[in-house]
Amino acid sequence: MGLRLTNTLSGCKDEFVPSDPQHIKMYACGVTVYDKCHLGHAMQAILYDIFARYLRFKGYRVTYVRNFTDVDDKIILRASQLGISPLELSDQMIEASRKDMLSLKVRPADFEPRVSEYIPQIISYIQDLQAKGFAYAGQDGSVYFRVRLKEDYGKLSRQNISELRCGVRKDVEEGKEDPVDFALWKVEETPGATWDSPWGRGRPGWHIECSVMASEILGDSFDIHGGGRDLVFPHHENEIAQSEAKSGGTYARYWVHNGLLTVNRQKMSKSLHNFISIEDAVRDYGYELIRFNIYQYHYQSNIDFSAQGFFLGLSRLYSIYRTRQRVIDYITRNNLSRSETRHPEYLQAFCEAMDDDFNLPKAMVVIQSVLQSQNEIMDKKINQQNAEELLSMECLLQDVLPILEIGIRPPQEFFHEIHSRYLTLKSLTNDWVLEKVAQRVKCRTEKNFAMADEIRDELLAQGISLLDSREKTSWELSERALEELVAL
RNA sequence: GGCGACAUGGCCAAGUGGUAAGGCGAGGGAUUGCAAAUCCCUUAUUCCCCGGUUCGAAUCCGGGUGUCGCCUCCA
Structure with missing residues (x-):
């Protein structure tokens, strides 16, 4: 059975068919590195890492790209406050982010491009859009994307251009032909964060980076594009507009969006003082507990972190490791040898759960059932058949738990x-x-x-x-x- | 104002047309000196409300109520 994925583009759970049957290309929007990463970033990174790991487990070759946005208003602002250059700040934050990911046991993506390394490509990309009539230099010298020219604009977020309230939360830039247009190249002079371009010194707009880096590394069309729910509009909508305007074809074929992280049901934000950095969380709870908590929810829903959830998670983890230790002792005591057979029924159940839109809660039920079955066997008197059953479950766990990166440490x-x-x-x-x-x-x-x-x-x-x-x-x-x- | 998502037992949470997974909690049992751990059994005739479609709806459609997200900063 194949994978089914909820595709924001279609609004349905679609059968996933990669364009190359052997090779899946996936892009996930990473972080803007103006500060330390928080649990929301952890959650996103963990999820897409698991998607990649599972797809590899299924035998696909996977190319996974996760970018760093290292050119951005907030970085520039923060850097000037700290009296360092924007790229110095982003260097530090990228370093911190890599450390965070390591502490969460998130594997690096195959490519982790940074915007600042793709400036020439971004410039020629914009030039191409300009040649095609989709980009124009505005009165202020910056370059904008002509949104109304892209007739299917809004297909991802189901927004109607004429209904958008522009400038509700941010002043409309001067120089645009149309308030719905967005910047591709912002002309300005910020030390350390600007580059020469045909339109003058400046830096890339907010959305162009992902389009450029994704197409440079994965090609004009690829399989999966992911990110947080909050990126659907405008970020991903604009990415589609630019990319498809340029290539004339389909950009990402499947769009997956994870829910956001809440703390005690409230969105995590600095103003509510419920902002938890990865560093703090790993120190206070440990990476496994953070992961366990994430696996209790489907990735599309908001994932809540609360003391109650952590307690439940820790009790379950405790119990998992109790069984892990018990199995180790049992195998040693009875002098059993390793099995090469992965328990077929449980393997199937696990894969069915994961194939069903990466249903982690369901997959965790399977894991719990395996552990329960192992306990059941160890409660009984040992015989040949029991032992083989137990060992094949053990073999399965040793292949499957590393995907989830849970329960695999020495107890x-x-x-x-x-x-x-x-x-x-x-x-x-x-x-x-x-x-x-x-x-x-x-x-x-x-x-x-x-x-x-x-x-x-x-x-x-x-x-x-x-x-x-x-x-x-x-x-x-x-x-x-x-x-x-x-x-x- | 627009777009979108969600609403399932005391709590958390799966489940997109075929008769409600799982966890926590609670109750009972096996085991135990008694416990703990472990295992077994029980615990939603019912899925926010009202209509409709269907042989059949938690699931589809319409309306209502409530919660939340997004509308050019966001994972």
């Missing part, structure tokens, strides 16, 4: 990280806990259950929960402890 590393974070928070030590556990073990062997229970209660009051098995007593964090760890 002890995960537990150690969470536990030490908690112990530090509560000023407790690992030795203290172990001492208490040892005391209790002694009480239990002496059948002094009253004392044993007392120690257990004492630990529980500190957020430490005990697990007695036949061989040993181990400890982990209680629900309340997990809750405390993720309080926003």
